[in-house]
Amino acid sequence: MDYSQYHVEQTQEITDLVTRTFSKSEGVDEGTLIGALIKDLFATTDSDDMFIFVAKDNGKIVGSIFFTRLTFEIDTTAFLLCPVVIDTEYQNKGIGQMLINHGLEVLKQEGVELVFTYGEPKFYERVGFESVSEEQFKSPIPLSYLYSWLAQSLNGEVLTYIPGRSKCVAALNNLRLW
Numbered sequence: 546m547d548y549s550q551y552h553v554e555q556t557q558e559i560t561d562l563v564t565r566t567f568s569k570s571e572g573v574d575e576g577t578l579i580g581a582l583i584k585d586l587f588a589t590t591d592s593d594d595m596f597i598f599v600a601k602d603n604g605k606i607v608g609s610i611f612f613t614r615l616t617f618e619i620d621t622t623a624f625l626l627c628p629v630v631i632d633t634e635y636q637n638k639g640i641g642q643m644l645i646n647h648g649l650e651v652l653k654q655e656g657v658e659l660v661f662t663y664g665e666p667k668f669y670e671r672v673g674f675e676s677v678s679e680e681q682f683k684s685p686i687p688l689s690y691l692y693s694w695l696a697q698s699l700n701g702e703v704l705t706y707i708p709g710r711s712k713c714v715a716a717l718n719n720l721r722l723w
Contacts, residue, residue, distance in 0.1 A: 585716035618709030685713040686723040
């Protein structure tokens with residue numbers, strides 16, 4: 546398995562993977578929603594505000610993760626991990642964890658201080674995330690599942706309170722995604 550940053554010529558392959566995988570696992574409506582999110586991320590998010598990583602098996606993209614800038618009212622360098630997708634034929638083999646760890650290491654080298662995600666705690670805890678509260682770190686959009694807001698420090702500092710609301714990139718500013 547090869548883990549790397551994406552190249553622009555992989556845009557359509559990633560979009561197709563996301564739409565297909567979410568449609569198979571979560572239903573066609575969810576696949577359409579997340580596929581549209583990916584198209585919107587590619588079209589509207591500045592390259593300085595986004596890191597995309599892929600997992601390839603024999604040249605075929607079988608997984609992809611997106612990190613997009615998350616800003617707070619204080620000066621901190623933070624990103625949001627969303628979405629994570631692994632082809633259904635490659636799930637439950639540790640590929641998602643390896644891909645996330647690869648991405649986190651690159652972000653750490655780039656000086657990113659904090660990474661957040663909104664998802665299944667049992668999965669994300671395996672790659673160093675811990676549950677946080679809305680009182681500690683305000684999410685950009687009100688959360689449907691409060692226990693699913695997670696964070697990880699990449700600079701060795703303890704996760705502490707950050708006052709004020711956060712702001713995500715425009716493509717993620719959609720209540721249906723939260």
